[in-house]
Amino acid sequence: MRKLLLAIIAFVFIAPLATRANEGMWFLMHIERLNHRDMQKMGLQLTPEEIYSINNNSLKDAIVQFNGGCTASLISKEGLVLTNHHCGYGAIAELSTPEHNYLKDGYWAATRADELKPKSLYVRFFVRMDDATKRILSQVNDNMTEAEREAAINREIAKIQKENDGGGKYTVSVRPFFQGNEYYYFVYQDYHDVRLVGTPPESVGKFGGDTDNWEWPRHTGDFSMFRVYGDKDGNPADYAADNVPLEPKHHLPVSLNGVNEGDFAMILGYPGRTNRWMPAAGIDQNVNFAYPAWVEGSKMGMDKMKKYMDQDDDVRLMYASKYARVANYWKNRQGMIDALTKHQTAASKRKTEKKFDKWANKAANKATYGSVMSDINNYYTLTNERSRHDNYLMTMFRTSAYGTISRSIGRQFLNFTKADENKRAQVKPAMENMVDQFFKEVYLPVEKDVLSGQLGLYASKAGVGLSPMVASLASANKGDFNTFVNAAFELSIFTSKERMKAFLDLPNEETLTNDPLYLLSEDLLNHYYDKSEEVAAAEERYNKAYRLMVEGLRVSNLSTIKYPDANSTLRLTYGTVRALPKDKRNDAKINNYTTFKGMVAKYKPNDPEFDMPKTMIDMYNKKDFGRYADKDGFMPINFLTDNDITGGNSGSPVLNGKGELIGLAFDGNIEAMAGDVIFDNKLQRTINVDVRYVMWLIDKFAGAKHIVDELTITE
Template identity: 45%
Template sequence: MKKISILLVGLLLFGSTTLRADEGMWLLPLIEKLNMKDMKKAGLKLSAEDIYSINKSSLKDAIVIFGRGCTGEMISDQGLVLTNHHCGYGSIQQLSSVEHDYLKYGFWAMSKGEELPAPGLTVTFLERIQDVTPEFNKVLTPSMSETERAKAIAELSKKLSDQASSGKFIKAQVTPMYAGNQFYLFVYKVFSDVRLVGTPPESIGKFGADTDNWMWPRHTGDFSMFRVYADKDGNPAEYSANNVPFKPKKHLTISLKGVNKGDYTMIMGNPGRTNRYMTSWEIEEVLGISNPSRIKIRGIRQDIWMKDMQANDTVRIQYASKYAGSSNYWKNSIGMSRGLKRLKVHDKKEAQEAAFTAWVNQSPERVATYGSALGLIKEAVQGRKDYYNAIQYIAESIRGIEVVGAAARYSNMAIQAIESKKDMDKVKEAAAEFYKDYNEALDRKVAVAMFEVYKKDVAPTYYPSVYTDIQNKFNGSIEAYVNDLYNNSIFANQKKFNAFLANPSVDAIKNDPAYLASQSINTTLKGLSEKVTPFMEKLTKGQRGYIAGLLDMEKDKPHYPDANFTMRLTYGNVLDYYPADAVYYNFYTTMDGIMEKEDPNNWEFVVPAKLKELYMAKDFGQYAMKNGKMPVAFLSNNDITGGNSGSPIMNAKGELIGAAFDGNWEAMSGDIAFEPALQRTISVDIRYVLFIVDKFAGAKHLIDEMTIAK
């Protein structure tokens, strides 16, 4: 009787993880089959082909990959792109200087001729998605080793991608789904002439900064605008003054009707990564290794960065984007660990595994097919523990020292240029991009801290040989070693590196202390990776078997693959929530909250004078709510993760009502386990976006090129 009770509890807990309408990151070609009935019931007014079609224009044609890790949407027929401020942040920082501080003061082009080219920035359109699983099933066999399987997948993926690619701008890639149980081909068109149109100052676009990051209530105007340019025929082209604004197949209509609790919402974008099929052993690894080391090391580095950033405007601009990227994932890790523990996700995963095991054991065929999966995962995770910890520490600490990274990056380029006696100018240009946002004095401080934290926290067995040099040549003094490294390395600053390029030699590189440090670290990392490889093969095989088994176990229910930065759709509703006992959060915020949070002595909560003037005058134009207040952000229960930043959140008609930019603190474990009662998406209200563009920036010409539904 006791055994039966335990099994029933496990099944009930397992059942609690089954999918809800507001959970899931769904592949577009499958929504007609898997989701349309529920979406229509929830209030959707569109057809599946209105959302995804390869024969006519559809919503997918208005959604883009912005840069290399965000989403954006086309909001005019003149190539205007809306994304988050934090998505455009790297390009805004790149274009900024002390003289033209677009981070601090914002930027608005009052004509197309004033728009600023953003070097290296791309906007990528999805052309089509194709299920190519049958092609892989022809070449993959159960008898293959993991090495053989990986080789076969790589070869066929390249073949199919090459066949679907065309020229420089049509790119294709095969992406595995469900841990390699299915495969899809994605074909993209890439535009590389992208220009900054407008960005609010950080005091709007980053209002609340680290303190408010991942938190609700939120009052951040997290948006920026860019424009895509093409050649005269509408094709992708490198930057040219002769290029013209790109006319997309589809751009989104903007709704000024606002949102109400319960309204249907839909988000399309490119979620980066989820691990919803993660097991209890992998969660132990996250809580015991991955997150603690990331939190500790990034916290140390960020404190050093921030001190110098606050003391010097040049350093502030140089390190703004680096700091933002680091701190975002740092706070995410803090929140994730908190959520995993608070919501007892490990226990739920154990119950799920128990239910799965019971189901497998009901059939000899299932035992033969899936019986070893969980054991392989457990063996792999526990077996790689020490190696994985050392790899994590190397990646977060000593490998992240900028001068070491520069030596690793530019030494091979320089050696090849020396030996071929050409391309030295390309080396100089590439390095110039690095040194533009690099400060030697700051990096020295970071280097001392990173070498020290690695030495303190990692077993000597995993020390790179550079630590032997520190002991033997510098009497164990990390500070003395670091000073010698920067004093003598040709990579320590741009002046030294350019002097080297004027009279280059291979010997100078191979005897350089930063180069030797990078070689030492990489040698250790390579050795650790070789030790981890057998465990990774077991983990890969175990995950593939476990997920295949879960799909088989619930074959009558729809399942979505984990996010992997391919276009997905999520749907839900505008919704408030209760974060804790006796605590209630409304589903929207207004400018009242901005004024309540204002603190002129705290850079995170400074409010621009003009914004205060507009607030005091209640000069909100057509963008105010019916009660006269100015909306800023709102909540929905859509399922998103990193990569969805900048994604359009749309109403039942597919009209744009906001731009998604964050998740909420109470559900930071959501990448691993979706929590329906708590998980919320935070979006900036499109009315606040247009209010800032129109009333604050005075860029009404941008409003005029949009299609607006009132």
């Protein structure tokens, strides 16, 4: 019976699409049979082989995952990489100093020797993928517990990884799809010598700041450029002065021909996470319990950080990247709450689930699917309050360097104390360097304020079962954690570079494990990961039920979703340039693009979000746009498409039907913030930087024409 069901699922997956053309994040290996005809009708001029080929150069060879969390593309035969400014933000901040503030002022390398190497940055090339579903699922049966099933799957995954890693040359990732009903493996090659080539000033790369984030109309030059280096034979190599720019198998030509309403647009990238199969009860949990705690905890941390960042440029640089990450998700989660509530997404899902439950309890299906919905709903009922608690803790960990200190530096210190003298001598220089790096990223007044505030918020709002140490401190100090935190920072070895290095000279396990901040961190983390037997049992039933729900929805055809959720694997999405309804805030004739005129209208001198370089104002007044102006004379900034993307697609190239670069994806619109859970065909948009604006900024504004000359340009 189960083999028959799997065969039906396979048929459903390759049957003609029931989803809307612009909905879906598709595997490249399935483009020919699933999408190509549809894409051709919309304007694609490439063959499937030109998009994805194992044996020949193709588009996939120009797309890389950027530092594990974004996407980038190769745009020259000399390894030049284009991604978002916010994707390169951490590396740019790391390379900046108050004397050479590349975040604030921008940077353009005049020569290869001027390209700057951050300490930790890599790009990941996609080599190939293949279906491992039959092989992996042949190792499991219906009588296994979820733990036994996972162990059997992991054993087979380890074999697949070893068979395909080329003796260590490649990274192999085997990933589940459709909630563990299918498995595919992906082969990658990583390059770690990646150097900063150029970035516009922050007033351009982040124009609009938090106010405009997730909003349209936008006027943001969200891009930065790097270069990939390898050894003389083009292989990955650690940083070395004699490494040479990588010659990629394929690089994207840049089109200066612009975009029009209805033009075909496809995006290739590494979308991070969607939950289109999430049950209604899961949506309710997020909207009512998890996300409100996330929003409140994030705002607490942001406000504490910003107070000190506004007072000191050194502190601002130190916390710029962390603040940006927290702020991005803070607004995202509030937008999710609003959009999911407005669109009554849970209610819509619940209607489908009611139909599914009726189907599941038919005589032929009951043995397999009969308890699926009750197991799922029982799990969420049991964990709703805990999800609120966990999100308050999670935002503490995200905003405080000391919330997780016992598992970061603390764990390495503990291993150091247990090592023999020879091993200590070997690793001590690296440990001392780790200490130095840690204090480049923490400012104690910020950390004290953030930790005190987050502990107070957690103690007052988390509700169920506080961690034992926090509960005790809250009771003893009437919810005020300032006294404890001040004393802990005075006593802890982790708040002094000198004390930490002195510990490395005379390591002592008792000193470490009795450190007040180590004790607090261990208490918080142990509590965060602790599960009662009741929750653990419910979670096992839930995991099986969720997998069966997805399987059953596909078999029964009650779901129209034919593509797997995003999980940071390479996908293609396609759609068109598509306007939103007319907006009086946008001066454009059609509300699918924005102009330099609209950007200047937002200009506020010395404002942290809407300031602009004076040079840009002067160039605007002179209409000094060069060959990058639109045929109608204006300077384009951003444009809209209706592609289906999510986080991780930041930096993804937007391509026309010929496979030419027309833009760079960097954001979505807040009206469609529910897009990670349900696709909204009417409202969902991708916000892109027009590549003509990128080229103008490099060539005319920055005077880095030598970089433009490196590109393959069509016009």
